[in-house]
Amino acid sequence: MEQRPRSFYILTVFFALFILFLYGPTLxxxxxxxxxxxxxxxxxxxxxxxxxxxxxxEQQAVGDIWGAFRRSLALGLMVMVTTVVISVMGGLAFRKRFRGSGALFYLIIASLVIPSILISLGVGLIFNQLGFKIHWATSGFGSQLTWTLPFGLLIMFAVFNRFDKSYEEAARDQGATPWQTIRYVVLPIIAPSLIGVALFGFTLSYDEFARTLLTAGSYNTLPLEIFGMTTNVxxxxxxxxxxxxxxxxxxxxxxxxxxxxxxxxxxxxxxxxxxxxx
Amino acid sequence: MDRILKSRNVMGWAQASPLALILFGFLVLPILTITVVSFWRATEFSIIPAFSLENYAFLFGSDVTYRVFFATFKYAAITWALTLGIGFTVAFYLAFHIRSQTMQIALFLLCTIPFWTSNIIRMISWIPFLGRNGIANQTLISWGVIDEPLEWLLYSDFSVILAFVHLYTLFMVVPIFNTMMRIDRSLLEAARDAGASGFQTLVHVIFPLTKPGIMIGTIFVVTLVMGDFITVRFMSGSQKANVGRLISNDIALLQYPSAAATSVVLLCTVLLTIAILLRFVDIRKEL
Known part of the structure; x- marks a missing residue:
């Protein structure tokens, strides 16, 4: 193996410092x-x-953090499952260009770049004006999806861009129906990426703050509860x-x-x- | 019937309909609502449908607005420069200096894991470092660099930007690393054979080819910082303001029309920024 250049050692130190910067405070x-x-x-x-x-x-010391944890866990799982299912369907849809697919694509990007507090405010206002009660499992759930879905979809786009279509052609040639092709050929091949999508769906929901702030209702999720603690604990x-x-x-x-x-x-x-x- | 089912438009929309419904209900409708409400009037205890420009007149007539927008751009620009510098260096190291693929994946994951943990906890975790009696001050005093604790470490622009860099550098590392991994290695060999130094290869070959990744990272970082309100509030101890905080303060006072007007202006600013950045990169091609 050839000699490492001097820049390698300088960059290694830089990288080590970066990792220390990332993990030091948490440790x-x-x-x-x-x-x-x-x-x-x-x-x-x-x-x-x-x-x-x-x-x-002890209940009195910190408020209802275990209730908040249970809600965040439930919400995280709901968001995770929904994100995986909708991202796969969306990914399949976007393999072909259909009328309006360009506009929908830009909507996905918009969902990613829009300031979270706008979603929070807008969803809160709609529920308010329609006389619905905001709740973490309805308004909070929908608001979080606008943050997790773009990530899920971007992963699926990347996956399907690299997908070898000859597997499906082979299945079709063997007489598989479109549903069988997806169930027995496409899904098993993309399964590892689905774990990635699920990870994004759960963790982004579990840690979400800004989009849940005005949409969670009277029962806090864990990040909201933690933020409340920072002001008085x-x-x-x-x-x-x-x-x-x-x-x-x-x-x-x-x-x-x-x-x-x-x-x-x-x-x-x-x-x-x-x-x-x- | 069969022909309709086989039409790619019908199939496409059938598969994309759940996505379209959610984006319509929780993205398009909320933005429309905000836009409509921004023209409404507010009293102390309720909001009244109207068509009035007074929210905008007040917003554009106030000095505070311009100062706060300036502060927002300042945070975005400084954070962008720092995350780009750090992110590019880290991605460059991972992509071109780590030779084994297993090691590459392991180190890349090491960089991404914090992304999947809570931002609020990561902000809180700076307090023992930066506080008046925090680790930074204690260390500097024990080294004799300073005699008295530095007051500007926590609850200042410094701590706000530090937290931004801490939270968002990853959004630079990932897309830049991704584009760097796709650079054809024979180009680097060609550059070396033609007599380029390592630095010349970096500037004239790698950097131009990495631009799409840099653009995607830029879009992430700039929009995250411009739309933020919680980092500024927490890390500045409510002493600094950006546009997001202006909105959240109005919300706390139940001044929804005013919050909505500020939101519309913020949204236009962000979208304009993105539109400019998108001229430099075709996102669909980069996936």
Missing amino acids: TIGILSFQGPQGGLTFPMNGVSMHWFFDLF TTPVIYALGTLTTLFSLVIIGACMLALMVMARRRARHGSDAGRGV
Whole structure:
């Protein structure tokens, strides 16, 4: 192997600093959440304890965070499933140009670039004027989809742009119906990307703040609850909550990565069955 | 009947209808509503349908508006420059200096994981660093660089921009890395064979070919920063303002027509910015 140029070492240091910049603050609050009962919001550590984690389980200390967590979890799953289904359908639709597809495409981009607070305000106003009650599972759900769907669709566009159409032609030649082609040929091939879409759908919803702000109604989601805490909680209990919910996100990300790896390994093991047919 | 089903227009719309419905109900309608309400009047406790330009007259007649829009552009420009510099360097390192593909994927994932965690927690996590008695001040004092804690670390333009860079650099790294990975490596060899130095290859070959990725990253970062209100509010301790905060303050005071008028102006500004940026890149070709 050829000698590494000097720029490699400089850039490695730069990259390491960037990673430190990304993760350093989060690790810091991870450490600080183990503050002793008398500890403050910053170093030095005043002893080491699990005090602030136990505090999270006491209703009066922090409000209804477990209810908020349950709502965020439910909403995240709803958004995830909807995002996957609609993105796949949308991805299939956009493989062919149809009348109005250009306009719909620009609507998807608009959904991505529009300031979140406008969605929040607009949806809130509509529900208000129509006399509907805003609720996280209706107005909040729809508002979050305007943020997760563009990501899901962009992934699907990228996937279908690289999709080898001869697989479908082969299935059709063997007599598969259009539905069978999708169910037994297209979906299994794009399955790994669907895990990616699901990951985006869940995590973007679980952490969404601005679009839910005016559309969640009287029951807060977790990010709203955490933001409320920042104005009136001045103890490390907020670090403990931050650490727990970040760990939860990491578990979700890890599970998705694991699923992808298992899938890739299974594919490698089974390999192609070309020439081994009946 | 069969012919209708096979028509690509019918098929396309059948598959795209859930998407179209949601975008209509939760994107197009809300924007239309905001536009309509921006012409309404407000009293202290209710909003009244009307066709009045007073919200806009007030908005454009106030000094605050121009200052706040200027601040919004300032945040966007500084954040853009910093995220571009950092993002390009990181993407360049990953794409051209890491030789094993496994390592490349692992390091790329390391950069993207924070994107899937909560922005609010990531903002909160700067407090122990930047506070009056935070890590930064403690360290600088113990090194003897400063005698008294720096007051401008937290709740200032500095902390707002730091948080923006922290949250959004990733939106630069991903599209730039994506375009860099598609650059034909034989072009780099050709440049070297023709006698170009590493730096010349970077400036005259890699950079021009990376422009589409840079544009997509730019669109992300600029729109995210221009539409933000929560980062500015939290990281400036409510001491700084941008357009998003102007809107959210009006909402808090139940002045919906006024909030709607500001929203319409913000939306036009953002869309105009995007329209200009889109002249430089065809997004559909880049996917």
